[in-house]
Amino acid sequence: MFVAAEPDSPAAPARILPDHQRGQPFWTGGASGQLLIEHCDQCARWVHPPVGQCCECGSPLVARPVSGRGTVFTYTVNFHPFNPGVPVPYIIAIIELAEQQDLRLAANIVDCEPDSVFCGMPVEVRFERQGSGPDAVFVPVFAPAN
Ligand SMILES: [Zn+2]
Numbered sequence: 001m002f003v004a005a006e007p008d009s010p011a012a013p014a015r016i017l018p019d020h021q022r023g024q025p026f027w028t029g030g031a032s033g034q035l036l037i038e039h040c041d042q043c044a045r046w047v048h049p050p051v052g053q054c055c056e057c058g059s060p061l062v063a064r065p066v067s068g069r070g071t072v073f074t075y076t077v078n079f080h081p082f083n084p085g086v087p088v089p090y091i092i093a094i095i096e097l098a099e100q101q102d103l104r105l106a107a108n109i110v111d112c113e114p115d116s117v118f119c120g121m122p123v124e125v126r127f128e129r130q131g132s133g134p135d136a137v138f139v140p141v142f143a144p145a146n
Pocket of ligand 1: 042043044
């Protein structure tokens with residue numbers, strides 16, 4: 001199940017965003033509740049991070065929706081306040097998406113006590129809206145799957 005944050009939701013914490021990647025489908029798909037990952041239709045392979053072109057066959061990659069389900073591949077809990085706007089502790093994880101064994105992405109895990117997270121934990125995507133209008137991005141985060 002996808003949960004899109006309400007516009008201007010006060011619940012969405014500040015996050016440090018990569019400016020040069022704004023506008024890419026990965027950061028905007030959450031507007032329609034979709035986690036968009038690049039796919040090679042020739043090789044039938046998912047590719048992340050987005051690179052635009054398949055490294056196996058050279059075909060152009062197309063952003064397509066995935067299920068949003070996966071498991072925690074590995075994680076760490078950060079206690080250091082690198083950014084005063086981001087409360088600690090928080091969980092940084094590598095999520096392996098259900099679609100493909102080596103399809104992994106880095107994301108925060110939310111709605112989960114740091115002591116409760118474990119490798120192999122089933123998770124599902126949520127989106128946190130940051131900003132508004134055409135500059136809005138929808139940050140994919142993951143929560144324990146129900
Ligand atoms: Zn390919």
